[in-house]
Amino acid sequence: MSEWWTYSLEDFLLFSPRVYWRMFELHNAMVCPLQALTLVCGLVMVALIVRRSPASRRFVALVFAILWAFVGWSFLWNRYATINWAAAYLAPAFAGEALLLFVIGTLIDGLVFCRRGPAAxxxxxxxxxxxxxxxxxxxxxxxxxxxxxxxxxxxxxxxIGTLGFLLLARSKFLPLLLPIPLLWCSLSGLTLMSMGAPEAWASFAAVALALAACIGAIINEQRPTAR
Known part of the structure; x- marks a missing residue:
């Protein structure tokens, strides 16, 4: 039996790149034309974030919650789990993120879009x-x-869009909301890297940028203000 350190990421891959990308084709065909609606919703949410009104931030959080629940159910649970058993265990995490966004962002209005500077x-x-x-x-x-x-x-x-959304917000609840998007981007990056797909850099870059922005924001907030 080979020692564990002799294995590479490719040895743990459960599907071929062709099967992986074909999965997205089938999923897009199944939900079409929903893609147009989600993209329009994304643009509208960006405009609402810029407005920074209390009512709009509750709505934006609600839409993000719905999208997380939908992606977790339609893609991870019903589609991705058919080629990767681990997806069935990740789908509940998407449901958890949806619940957190709904409770924190919509019910208790715990996200305020007032971030400026590099994080924004x-x-x-x-x-x-x-x-x-x-x-x-x-x-x-x-x-x-x-x-x-x-x-x-x-x-x-x-x-990735959720990470951007959270970087624009100030909230004591960000430590609860950030881990799941960061975890997914990291796992997705590893999956893509194991397939030799250049798209892996996008997931890793999103994680690196989000973490750097969070650290920078924390340092900036703890810096004493000039009188």
Whole structure:
């Protein structure tokens, strides 16, 4: 029996790259034309975040909660779990994130969009990538548009967009809301890296940028203000 350190990530992969990307084609075909609605919702939510009104921030949190619940059920539980048994254990985490967003963001109005500076710029950049950048990765890698990962339909852009959304907010509850999107992006990056897919950099970059922005925001808040 080989020692554990002789294994690589590829040895643990349960499916081929062709099967993986075909899964997105089938999922997009199943939910079409919902992709147009989720992208429009994403753009509307960005506009509402810019407005920073109490009513709009509750609504934005509610929409994110619905999207997490939908992606966890429709993609992870019903689609991804058919080729990767671990997805069935990750789907409840998506349900948990949906519940946290609903309770914290909608019920108790625990998210306030008042972040400025590098953290805010990073948040908007991640939202922009989730909405407009991630769908372009498929054709840029020579795959069909039908295999594109769309915000609100696929887990990667939904998680990256959520990280951007949370970076724009101030809340004592952020330590509860950030781990699941960060965990998913990390796991997805490892999966893509094991397939030799260049898209892995997007997931890892989102994690690195989000963590750097959070650390920078904490340092900035603890810095004494000039009198």
């Amino acid at each position: 710029w990073t948040g908007y950049a991640l939202l922009a990538f989730a909405l407009a950048g991630q769908p372009l990765l498929a054709p840029l890698q020579g795959r069909a548009w039908t295999s594109s990962e769309i915000f609100g339909v696929a887990p990667d852009p939904t998680s």
